[in-house]
Amino acid sequence: MRLTDEEKAMLAGELGEPRRWAIAHQIAVGEFFDAADFVPVSQAHIMADTESLGEAGTRFFESLAAAPEADRRVRVPTITDPRGVDFAVYRRLGQTPAMAALETRAITALRAFGVLMTDTCINYQTIMASIRGDHLAYGDTGVVIYSNSMFGARSNFEGGPSALAAALTGRTPRYGYHLDACRRGTKRFRLTATPGDLTEWGALGGIIGATCGSYWEVPVIEGVEAIPASDALKHFGTALASFGSVALFSMPGITAEEAVFDGRPPAAIEIGRSDIEAFLARYAALGDKLDVVVFAAPQLSLFEMEAVARALDGRRVHPDTTVIVATSPEIKHAADRMGLTSRIEAAGAVVAQGICFYQSYARELAEANGWTRLMTNSAKLVNIIGGYGYQPTLAGLERCVASAVAGRVL
Amino acid sequence: MPILLHCHKGIGPAVTGVALVAADNFSARYDLDRIKGVFSRPTHKLAGQSYAGRILVLDGAKGGVATAWMLHDMAARGVVPRALIFNRVNPILAQGAAFGGVALVDRFDGDVTQLIRTGDVLRVDPAGGVVEILNRNERGIEA
Numbered sequence: 001m002r003l004t005d006e007e008k009a010m011l012a013g014e015l016g017e018p019r020r021w022a023i024a025h026q027i028a029v030g031e032f033f034d035a036a037d038f039v040p041v042s043q044a045h046i047m048a049d050t051e052s053l054g055e056a057g058t059r060f061f062e063s064l065a066a067a068p069e070a071d072r073r074v075r076v077p078t079i080t081d082p083r084g085v086d087f088a089v090y091r092r093l094g095q096t097p098a099m100a101a102l103e104t105r106a107i108t109a110l111r112a113f114g115v116l117m118t119d120t121c122i123n124y125q126t127i128m129a130s131i132r133g134d135h136l137a138y139g140d141t142g143v144v145i146y147s148n149s150m151f152g153a154r155s156n157f158e159g160g161p162s163a164l165a166a167a168l169t170g171r172t173p174r175y176g177y178h179l180d181a182c183r184r185g186t187k188r189f190r191l192t193a194t195p196g197d198l199t200e201w202g203a204l205g206g207i208i209g210a211t212c213g214s215y216w217e218v219p220v221i222e223g224v225e226a227i228p229a230s231d232a233l234k235h236f237g238t239a240l241a242s243f244g245s246v247a248l249f250s251m252p253g254i255t256a257e258e259a260v261f262d263g264r265p266p267a268a269i270e271i272g273r274s275d276i277e278a279f280l281a282r283y284a285a286l287g288d289k290l291d292v293v294v295f296a297a298p299q300l301s302l303f304e305m306e307a308v309a310r311a312l313d314g315r316r317v318h319p320d321t322t323v324i325v326a327t328s329p330e331i332k333h334a335a336d337r338m339g340l341t342s343r344i345e346a347a348g349a350v351v352a353q354g355i356c357f358y359q360s361y362a363r364e365l366a367e368a369n370g371w372t373r374l375m376t377n378s379a380k381l382v383n384i385i386g387g388y389g390y391q392p393t394l395a396g397l398e399r400c401v402a403s404a405v406a407g408r409v410l
Numbered sequence: 411m412p413i414l415l416h417c418h419k420g421i422g423p424a425v426t427g428v429a430l431v432a433a434d435n436f437s438a439r440y441d442l443d444r445i446k447g448v449f450s451r452p453t454h455k456l457a458g459q460s461y462a463g464r465i466l467v468l469d470g471a472k473g474g475v476a477t478a479w480m481l482h483d484m485a486a487r488g489v490v491p492r493a494l495i496f497n498r499v500n501p502i503l504a505q506g507a508a509f510g511g512v513a514l515v516d517r518f519d520g521d522v523t524q525l526i527r528t529g530d531v532l533r534v535d536p537a538g539g540v541v542e543i544l545n546r547n548e549r550g551i552e553a
Contacts, residue, residue: 028508029501032421052439052476054483081475141473156501159478161509176501213435214470215500242473245435245500359476363443384474387440387451 001030001173002037010169016071018064018113022165029162030173039135039174044074044167045123047081047139047160048110049359050102057160058102061109064164072113075170078163079118079127080110081140082299082326082356089352093324094368099361113167119354120328122299124151125230127330132256135178137166141247142238142298142380144177148248150233152256154178157215157247176215177247185250185259187212191223192272195236198304199396201228202235202379203279207271209244218259220250222268227254231301238298239379283382283394285409289320291371293404295397296326296357297381305335309343311401317348318407322369326352349404357381362388375400375409413543415525420515420536421507426544427492429530430464432456433523436496436503437472438480447489465493465534467526471500478502481510493534495541497522515541 003011011027013020026038050058065072085095085103107117118127121140124147130136132152138144139158147153156176158166166172176182189208195201208219219240228236240246250259295308308325317323325344327335332353335341341351358381365371366389374390376382377400382392393409403410432455443450447462471477484490493513494503507514513534518525518541526532529547 025505025508028421029504031419032504032508032514033501047475048479049476052479052483054479054486056483056486057479060482139475141475157475159475159502159505159509161478161482162501162505209473214498216498245471245473358439380473384440386453387442389450 001027001035007038016067018067018072019168021064022168025161025165026169026173030175033173033175035173035175037174038171039178040171041076041135041137041166043076043130044078044137044158044163045081045139045143046078046110046115046163046167048106049082050084050099050106051359051361052160053106055102058106058109061106065109065112074114074167076167078113078115078167079123080115081119081121082359083107083119083354084360086352086355089350092350094365095361115167118328120299120330121356122234122301122328125234125301126328135172137163137172139163141241142234144247145237145241145249146234148177149237149250149255182216183248183257183259184218185220185261185265186217187219188266188268189219189221190268190270191221192270193276194225195232195276197396198231198235199280199377199379199394200276201232202239203276203394204271205236205239206243206379206383207275207279209240209242209246211269212244212246215245215247217244217246218248218250219246220252220259222252224251224254231304234298235379239383242380242383280394283392285373285391285393288373288409290375290403290408291321291369291373293321293323293400294357294374294376294378294381295400296324297378297384299356300325300327300331302331302334305331305340307397309340311397312344312347312349315347315401315405317404321404321407323349323404324352324357325349326356329353358384358388362390366390373409375403413546415518415522415541415543417515417539417541418517419539420513421504422493422511422513422536424533424535424537425493425513426531426533427463427465429467429526429528429532430456430459430461431467431523431526431528433469435470435472436466436468437474437477438484439474439476440472444480444484444489461491462489463492465495465532466491467495467523469497469523471496471503475502478506478509481506481512485510485512495522495526495534515539
């Protein structure tokens with residue numbers, strides 16, 4: 001990689017050990033992807049839940065955070081993805097004091113770098129939208145795909161170590177979605193039916209993601225009849241990124257950019273109502289005892305919180321079923337202020353902030369609570385959670401709530 | 411005579427080990443029980459199999475960013491694949507391998523999940539961009 005004098009100084013350790021580690025890590029990754037040089041970034045977003053960090057990752061944070069302040073301070077505004085523990089509810093959920101203690105250590109280290117603890121995977125709805133052409137180091141697949149597609153921003157998936165490195169150096173290797181060449185359409189889809197609710201938008205993302213199956217595919221989706229809501233595209237994008245590792249999609253007339261194909265466009269793959277219904281049917285479990293209902297992955301917007309509150313009004317969650325609603329700290333504060341939290345909790349559900357369920361020791365939660373059957377309106381969550389020992393069912397918000405009240409899958 | 415497979419220059423140290431192959435994708439969060447060291451996702455083609463110390467040969471990377479941290483923690487606990495060989499990875503796997511010090515290579519001529527068999531003894535040289543099949547599993551099935 002071509003390095004500037006400042007980058008060479010970082011690599012030589014002249015700007016301290018954290019920046020030396022950071023640029024060395026970025027060069028290893030950049031050379032793997034044939035990056036010619038670095039590109040400055042305006043923000044970094046770090047995924048650093050303690051279930052992923054483990055003891056080893058937390059110690060790594062602490063070792064860098066022990067450097068002098070001038071050496072460890074982030075160079076661009078840096079925010080965080082959901083954490084592993086919400087200190088207000090972790091005991092109710094069956095998490096342990098050891099998990100909370102590890103979380104406290106990680107937070108202390110992150111703050112020492114000057115990181116802003118936003119604890120959110122919906123920063124594009126709640127913190128700050130990005131600008132077309134803005135180069136970023138975002139650390140959540142749902143955040144990356146939404147920002148790249150809907151705002152025309154430029155970010156690769158930056159895992160926790162790489163996002164921290166970008167925060168410390170203020171730059172990232174120029175490869176992948178920073179380059180025009182990667183942003184061309186590669187697969188073409190045509191909708192013959194428009195998804196109804198958020199779950200169906202997630203299912204559509206799952207179908208297209210499974211067909212793409214690679215980070216380097218850019219699907220172009222035609223036939224979207226009306227402008228979808230932000231929450232619909234949020235569920236679509238997170239499922240597309242989860243099932244397919246996809247980081248950019250194009251919907252002509254809707255997304256910030258219209259991806260062009262190299263040469264003649266490929267034949268369009270049609271997706272209709274029967275495809276969406278078949279996708280949902282894969283997770284059907286009618287009549288099963290229901291252990292836990294999760295509204296998360298991604299965290300809920302204010303509008304989604306209001307919809308959950310409305311669906312739960314005047315009802316009571318079955319005593320053998322747990323309902324978890326996860327949102328960002330910003331939205332939780334708004335929901336508290338507007339009375340949504342108290343309406344949701346009056347029905348017996350738990351509102352958590354700054355977590356997103358699957359990043360919160362899901363396996364240990366299942367073991368501590370005896371949970372197996374999980375129901376959710378999130379296509380992303382059903383894709384992830386099977387590996388943690390759950391049997392997931394995917395259904396719309398209303399059916400999830402009715403099932404939670406009945407204590408079995410309706 | 412050893413078989414040489416050329417690939418893009420990779421990440422991490424040169425290592426030798428036994429291959430565990432599947433035409434499937436990979437995420438440490440989605441697919442693994444990282445405490446027991448087995449593939450735990452019921453629909454994964456390697457479900458129930460131990461990955462500790464094996465050279466995993468798979469198609470590509472799944473969604474999710476957690477693998478970037480998890481390989482490091484898995485390595486620290488000693489329950490980690492010896493190396494990762496893929497047709498093509500996403501940035502997360504490359505970042506995770508770089509951070510965790512795990513050998514990783516990708517971009518071969520041909521489908522690497524067909525070129526290598528479970529049980530083959532491999533030498534992976536990321537700096538040289540080459541994988542050598544030292545001892546072919548001629549039975550073509552589980553070693």
